[in-house]
Amino acid sequence: MRRILVFAIVMVVLVGVFVVKLVDVQIVRASALNVQAQDARSVPVTVYGARGDIVDANGQVLADTVMRYDIALSPKQAAKGPVTREVPDPADPGKTTEVEVPLEQVVAELGAVVGLTADQVQGIITSAIAENPDDDFEYVAKLVDTATYEAVKKLDIPWVVPYQHPSRRYPNGAVAGNLIGFLNPDGESLAGLELSEDDCLASEDGEVSYLHSLKDWVRIPGTEVVHKEAHDGGTLQLTIDxxxxxxxxxxxxxxxxxxxxxxxxxxxxxxxxxxxxxxxxxxxxxxxxxxxxxxxxxxxxxxxxxxxxxxxxxxxxxxxxxxxxxxxxxxxxxxxxxxxxxxxxxxxxxxxxxxxxxxxxxxxxxxxxxxxxxxxxxxxxxxxxxxxxxxxxxxxxxxxxxxxxxxxxxxxxxxxxxxxxxxxxxxxxxxxxxxxxxxxxxxxxxxxxxxxxxxxxxxxxxxxxxxxxxxxxxxxxxxxxxxxxxxxxxxxxxxxxxxxxxxxxxxxxxxxxxxxxxxxxxxxxxxxxxxxxxxxxxxxxxxxxxxxxxxxxxxxxxxxxxxxxxxxxxxxxxxxxxxxxxxxxxxxxxxxx
Amino acid sequence: MSAVPAQSIPAPERAPDRLRWLRPAPEAVRRARPRLAYAIIAVAGVAAIVVAQLLLSIAVTQGAYEVDKYQIDQAKLARQEQQLREDLDRVQSPQYLAANAEALGMVPNASPVYLRLSDGAVLGEPAAADGAPGATAPLVPNALIDGVPLVTEQQTEKTPTQGQSPAQGKAPGAAGNAGEAIPDHAPAPPPVDGTLPTPATH
Structure with missing residues (x-):
């Protein structure tokens, strides 16, 4: 009888502990944990709204928005030494083999693609490390075009990351350049119609997040959450020919x-x-x-x-x-x-x-x-x-x-x-x-x-x-x-x-x-x-x-x-x-x- | 004792009642059998749903990979499209067109003359083009076409690939003397085969 009583008390206490924990997790800290979980499993992604085009009276494009890329690297990771790269196996063309590529060669390849010498790229890494051995982020090149971006991706260097950076382009050069004006590299309008008609042209970036598979980052269907809609800017048509x-x-x-x-x-x-x-x-x-x-x-x-x-x-x-x-x-x-x-x-x-x-x-x-x-x-x-x-x-x-x-x-x-x-x-x-x-x-x-x-x-x-x-x-x-x-x-x-x-x-x-x-x-x-x-x-x-x-x-x-x-x-x-x-x-x- | 008969008297009366009440019993036995069939159906249904759910889930996951592949393809194609559009915009800028026209030996004529079809009247005063303006590139700069070769510079690569018109085979000797600047697909009337003649361009 006593044994039963003890057992019952233990059970009640145990269940009580579970209930308290349950209430704590499900109700008291629920929102904080939800955010944490969302952050751990999903990635927020910026969706860029495109700034509007400026076109002439006949629709010829005088200014448009193109995607450019900023190339960044991690000096900390780079300094660790050679890069392991998979190349086709010379013995068996069907398979790949891993080879170690020395840092000097990697740096030279990267430099050649973004238009710097090997020494300049090496200099970025060395000086960043000298300043802060834990430095994980330095720009190598800004606003490079799509071809360069593709070339960088092809090099497949693990510590080099390209970032999207929408930019402005004027296909006709100085034609009507006096009227159109220009933006600074951060995308703020500084002069001309770009400035005075900014209300028409301005776009708004949006943000979405989604869950992804762990290994290959495939988006899991139905998990996309739109936090903010992206809006494109309007097209400004001039009377100019x-x-x-x-x-x-x-x-x-x-x-x-x-x-x-x-x-x-x-x-x-x-x-x-x-x-x-x-x-x-x-x-x-x-x-x-x-x-x-x-x-x-x-x-x-x-x-x-x-x-x-x-x-x-x-x-x-x-x-x-x-x-x-x-x-x-x-x-x-x-x-x-x-x-x-x-x-x-x-x-x-x-x-x-x-x-x-x-x-x-x-x-x-x-x-x-x-x-x-x-x-x-x-x-x-x-x-x-x-x-x-x-x-x-x-x-x-x-x-x-x-x-x-x-x-x-x-x-x-x-x-x-x-x-x-x-x-x-x-x-x-x-x-x-x-x-x-x-x-x-x-x-x-x-x-x-x-x-x-x-x-x-x-x-x-x-x-x-x-x-x-x-x-x-x-x-x-x-x-x-x-x-x-x-x-x-x-x-x-x-x-x-x-x-x-x-x-x-x-x-x-x-x-x-x-x-x-x-x-x-x-x-x-x-x-x-x-x-x-x-x-x-x-x-x-x-x-x-x-x-x-x-x-x-x-x-x-x-x-x-x-x-x-x-x-x-x-x-x-x-x-x-x-x-x-x-x-x-x-x-x-x-x-x- | 009296109680027994007293009790036993109504008993036969009650008995038929009980018999009547018990009559549905065989039905109850019959009811038990369909319940098993229902259970089997229900379990089978649940199993089917679970399997379908699983298959759907597999299909959706498979689809996710497919969607991902197409999205990557789309992004690649969008980049390619942008690249091509940039090239196109570059080469159709007035600076590039004017520089090419001049490289090909074309000059603007500032005096237009019009022929009025209704009465054949000539409106305006004809004058020969003097070809005054030259070297336009530095006058209206365009950073985007720096280093893009003119058509005349591309001529050497392109000439061997063209040759759709039979007339071209005979033309080069005549046109070639005039220099690199003139393309060697000189005026050759396109063959008329019942449709509108269109110029053979490359």
């Missing part, structure tokens, strides 16, 4: 070198829509290798470097005068080469001439500052300022490029001094960007209706939703004012001093040159000039606007430097888009009276 962009960049760079200029920009815009077809900035960055380009040349000056436009601005002032009903192409002034208005300003022409009976057309053909001043003073400063604002000057364009500048209209009429009041009529004393000037000419070409400037056509997200920007025009000047200004600019093209330099046979063209002084930032002007040409064609039914600016061409300090670029680019644009040549020549307008 890569082929045209290439051509324009090439012409611009050729001329920039020929005339020894600091930089040059060329903008091509659709006259009826405001879409930018090409925006060339030279020198241009190749985003595959940003470090090869000077820091100042890595962006797009067309958006970020405002300048005093000079005489190309006279088209805007003329359109304002006609729009206000204060003149027409045949309006008359008599202008000397020097003009001293009553407010004390002092205006000079760039060439000497006696009192000349200019029509407004003649004023533009000869680009006379004094005659321009006489027409311009028919308007109040406020009227001209309001027109400038309506043309989109003094504020950033709709593009919203990263680092874009709004230009500076010198504060407005209240802050203009007497000289500035007149200087602003012919494009000095205020600054605009190259794209703004192209937009002004787009407005004139489009019958006085300014279209929003667009560089991005759409953003197509990974699940197929497309975001497009609405384009609605805004009337700036009357159709009559725009058309009459166009007619005058046609005479400038036909009769100006560069007529034979920018001739495009078969087409009617409207264009205006500018040779602007460049402010030195301290109230004075530098000795160099910014030479430019802006215009559009065909003038009878404008389709394309081309605007060329060349900064400080030391070998040819006049707009003769920019005219050939205008001619070549405009010819190419007209040819590329199969523009029907104009039938009749431009109507005559008298330059003098």
């Amino acid at each position: 890569a082929d045209l962009q290439f051509f324009v960049q090439r012409i611009a760079e050729e001329q920039r070198r020929a005339v020894g200029a600091d930089w040059a920009t060329v903008t091509v815009m659709e006259a009826k829509t405001g879409r930018l077809l090409a925006v060339a900035d030279v020198p241009t960055i190749d985003p595959n290798d940003p470090a090869a380009t000077a820091v100042a040349d890595r962006g797009s000056r067309s958006f970020t470097a405002p300048f005093e436009p000079g005489s190309t601005f006279k088209a805007l002032t003329s359109a304002s005068v006609i729009n206000a009903g204060k003149g027409d192409p045949l309006s008359r002034v008599t202008a000397d080469y020097r003009y001293e208005p009553s407010n004390g300003a002092d205006i000079n022409d760039s060439f000497f001439h006696g009192p000349t009976p200019y029509t407004m057309t003649g004023m533009l053909i000869d680009s006379s500052n004094t005659a321009m001043s006489m027409f311009g003073e028919r308007l109040t400063d406020q009227q001209r300022y309001d027109d400038m604002l309506r043309f989109g000057l003094g504020e950033r364009t709709e593009v919203g490029f990263s680092g874009e500048e709004p230009g500076d209209l010198h504060g407005g009429p209240e802050e203009w001094d007497n000289q500035t009041k007149y200087a602003t009529m012919f494009g000095q004393g205020l600054t605009t960007t190259a794209v703004q000037i192209a937009s002004v000419y787009q407005t004139l070409a489009n019958g006085g209706v300014r279209m929003p400037v667009s560089l991005v056509d759409s953003c197509r997200s990974a699940n197929g939703e497309t975001t497009e920007t609405e384009a609605e025009g805004r009337r700036v000047v009357s159709e009559k004012a725009a058309d009459e200004t166009t007619a005058m600019l046609e005479r400038v093209y036909a009769e100006g001093w560069l007529a034979d330099k920018w001739n495009i046979p078969g087409y009617r063209v409207a264009a205006k040159t500018g040779t602007a002084q460049v402010p030195d930032g301290q109230g004075g002007y530098l000795s160099g000039y910014l030479v430019s040409v802006s215009g559009f064609a065909p003038a009878d039914d404008p389709e394309f606007v081309v605007s060329v600016s060349i900064m400080n061409p030391v070998k040819m300090n006049s707009s003769a430097a920019s005219a050939p670029v205008f001619q070549e680019v405009m010819s190419q644009v007209l040819k590329k888009y199969r523009t029907v040549p104009s039938g009749a020549p431009a109507p005559e307008l008298p330059a003098t009276w």
Whole structure:
């Protein structure tokens, strides 16, 4: 009886211990143990979302995401000596035999694959060991391509591990590199559209884990757990045409070198829509290798470097005068080469001439500052300022490029001094960007209706939703004012001093040159000039606007430097888009009276 | 004593009752036999399920290895696809195309001329191409095509492999004099056999 009692007590205690342990494992520490178990049996794997592509208007890829690999090794394991490798048995080709490969040979093989010498690889191992004998991780090479990755895998070195590293690639090199921008090696966007359109392009990495078999790491079906979904970025479609962009960049760079200029920009815009077809900035960055380009040349000056436009601005002032009903192409002034208005300003022409009976057309053909001043003073400063604002000057364009500048209209009429009041009529004393000037000419070409400037056509997200920007025009000047200004600019093209330099046979063209002084930032002007040409064609039914600016061409300090670029680019644009040549020549307008 | 008869009297009455109650007994014997059959079926069913489970499990595991193999294949092919796409993008970049066109002796003509079909009018002013631009490579850099040979440099390797057109056999003598730059599959009208003629390219 006693024995039974003892046995019963032992049983109760034993069962009690089990129950306590059970509660402890199943309830008290359940979650912690679960995590531990999951960690022990499963591997978390990063699933990379691909950053979106940037494509041109025709879908040609300008930037895409590719998988690159970082090659790492374990110095600790490497230092242990020779590597055992299985090779086909020379005696029996069907079987393999294990051979010892000395470290020197392994290191040389690895170096040859990743582009280092054996000594360099050995150096990585030796110096890492010297610093920390337990060092288990050092990079040998970063961002190597797939071929190298395959070669490394083939070497089958147990202490070398490749890691995936998504990277960015720009198949067209410097074509539109100024616009696209670039990323740093860690994948952060640093400049250009990569930065300003990051919301569209950015992807999100996900994470999954799964259980695997112990020996060969085969995934066990049904054990996959998605901790976080990966999301691909959207595709950014530009209005840029890569082929045209290439051509324009090439012409611009050729001329920039020929005339020894600091930089040059060329903008091509659709006259009826405001879409930018090409925006060339030279020198241009190749985003595959940003470090090869000077820091100042890595962006797009067309958006970020405002300048005093000079005489190309006279088209805007003329359109304002006609729009206000204060003149027409045949309006008359008599202008000397020097003009001293009553407010004390002092205006000079760039060439000497006696009192000349200019029509407004003649004023533009000869680009006379004094005659321009006489027409311009028919308007109040406020009227001209309001027109400038309506043309989109003094504020950033709709593009919203990263680092874009709004230009500076010198504060407005209240802050203009007497000289500035007149200087602003012919494009000095205020600054605009190259794209703004192209937009002004787009407005004139489009019958006085300014279209929003667009560089991005759409953003197509990974699940197929497309975001497009609405384009609605805004009337700036009357159709009559725009058309009459166009007619005058046609005479400038036909009769100006560069007529034979920018001739495009078969087409009617409207264009205006500018040779602007460049402010030195301290109230004075530098000795160099910014030479430019802006215009559009065909003038009878404008389709394309081309605007060329060349900064400080030391070998040819006049707009003769920019005219050939205008001619070549405009010819190419007209040819590329199969523009029907104009039938009749431009109507005559008298330059003098 | 009186009790006995008293007890015995109702007994015959009860007996028929009992007999009636006992009547189902043979049925109970019959019921026992089907139960065994059910048990066998149940056990056999369980066994079948266990076996099926085992087989399924084996199949799934086998499938896992197959899936794994295909996933590895897929990853390999994806890498290969990426590599090929990179090559393709590289060679279709404008820099590479322009450099090749120039190496082949092509020049751009800036003056387009159009023929209007409705009235045969010639629009535009024809002018000969002057072939002004040269050496484009350094003007618009592309780090990706550094070291990729132009078609003219690949010519020597490719020439022996082509020869689908019978006209080519006669052509090399004539075209060969013009230099390496001109490919020796010079204009030869493709034979028309009822379908649209397509150029024989390599």
